[in-house]
Amino acid sequence: MTRRRLPEWFVLLLPAIIVIAAVVLIPLLFSLYSSFTPYKLTRPSTLWKWVGTYNYEKILSDAKFWAAFGRTVLFLTIVLNLELLLGLGIALMMNKVTWGQRTLRTILMFPMMFSPILVGFQFKFIFNDNIGLVNNVLQSMGFDAALPWLVDGKLAMFSIMFAEIWMSTSVFAILILAGLFAMPRDPLEAAKVDGCTPWQSFRHITLPFLMPFIYIAMTIRSLDVARAYDIVQIMTGGGPARRTELLWTLMSRTGYVDARMGLANAMGYVSIILSILFTIYFFRKLSAARAELGMAG
């Protein structure tokens, strides 16, 4: 009688499979299951009560959830695009620097090193309407009013976007700078000989070459931007009157403060759609950009 042996490839992969199952798959399946229950942290027995799609129906018919969803899409769109523009500008300027570039690159990364919580507190103070830095500067310049930075709907969104952009623009700058370093010099020199203007060289040579780097940065940041949770939570807590409520503040309040983990997990699964859509969009753009450079395959 011969003993059945597991295929070698499977045995070799088994440790990785076990680790991935333990840290990714099982929590994922557990949270998916709990989104079909009324699971409350303070009532563990509720985990075993199946309520079908009740949580999902509740969310899909909840105007507050969709308002937060829409606000999150808006937040992501504006923040990612502004970070891209500013990061691109900074990278192009850095690329021109011939002396002290390493020091500058290190300084550029400082905002990324701050904890988002610290950044939140820093900008909460800067934008405080009564004792904040911005209003004090404005008042010392003769502007006799206290602008409600963290209260007015538009100003509050501006303030949290400002904090997020301040912290993360350097991610774009560093990745785009890496692209600029990898860029061959020949096409640019040929363009110069052919009489192209700097704008034409940038538009038709540099930018197409940088596009794959930009889309990779976009994909990473669109997933990573949820770190803005700390900033939003500390600066406005999603308020006032839900004016800055994003999916992340709504989910964390539902899950941890209200202890309604089942409902919060259902919100999480609906909001994953958002991440998937952004990721698919950027990957398609990335493939197209690579194809344009003849790198597709």
Place this chain on the structure above:
Amino acid sequence: MQKAKAIMGLMACSALVAAPESALAADWGDHSGVTIEAKLIGGQQYEGLYGRIAEWEAATGATVKIISKKSHFEIDKEIKSDMAAGTTNWCVGSNHSSFAPQYEGLYADLNDLVPADVVAEFVQGNIGASTVGGELLMLPRAQFDVSVLYYLKSNYEDADKAAAFKTEYGYDLAVPETWAQMKDQSIFFADPPNFYGTQYAGKDEAIVGRFYEMVVAEGGNYLDENKKPIFNSDAGQRALQWFVDLYDAKAVPAGTTSYVWDDLGQGFASGTVALNLDWPGWAGFFNDPESSKAAGNVGVAVQPMGSVTRTGWSGHHGFSVTNDCANKEAAASLVMFLTSEESQLAESAGGSLPTRSAVWEANVAAAKAGDDPFRAEALEAFAEGAKYAFAVPPIPEWGESTNIVFPELQAAIVGDKSVKEALDDAAEAVDELMRESGYY
């Protein structure tokens, strides 16, 4: 259990007889070899009491192992995680009257572990607020909170201001007795963006607690006896209108909707706010020249009245014993020690308010006999304010309901909705929550 009660009764008798003596002299029982694991609220103002635990350890032979020490909100999250994971076999936990009802089944009924005459020594209002569904879930420590009115005295010593106020409002300028007077004066004193009449907590449970006490002061209530929301009544609308009117008149800082306790305390200490309803713990801070520009100019008065009664939203800290604790008697002994007369005298010497009747009396008498008129004035206001104290509705859903209600209150304040619309929307959502929770 009966034996345990008898031992506890004996212990309590011994404690009463030995009350003036040091804690070492009291009999906290022999718990040699027992280790009590505790999860306690951390923070500078709470640490002094924990320094006394060594005395209890020496007296009983037991050991206390503090396995977690965090802010109350962090402890709350940790306890909820413990409940979800079933890891609740630690013994003593810090608790709060606003949080206690959430932890269903976690804590033991102390009526079974603490002699009735010990319970009787506490302020009965505090015992009532520590009792949920007939079970005494915690013994109150000397960290009782009810808000009183802090004000800048100089505003009431200026004859020109007094004359101008009387011309405009038709009555004498004096420290406000009612919320209507406080609104008038706040609008009168305000000179934005340099000086504000008042301020209020504008988000989370903080604003809902304030709104709740104003509703009660106006003769209404938050929930009816069936736990159905009724805060959208006329009384509720009058209460919310007070917040809206002050905001519209710019008598409060525009950012007040994002303020919570620290922002309010720092605001009043900056000397740019005339009237401030705030907790007792701030008294020393407000009158300390090191921390406050208002020092020397601070008055303390009992909180104002609505059209029916005074406001009095209150809460207090306490200690609880878990149901899963292996040595409940020893844990109860520790809880009694931490809330004993000696412990409360020591803790309230730092400025916090006690929850034992005898300690209240001793503190007021000591302040009157002392040479700190501000402390005497503040304690008198606190003692008067405590008479009107009432706790939040003792239901697990209180916290969750406040998360539903506060954005609606903010919506009315910043003008996104009318007062009635905001309260009706909030009441509808809380009604759904109560239905889901099976109250009706």
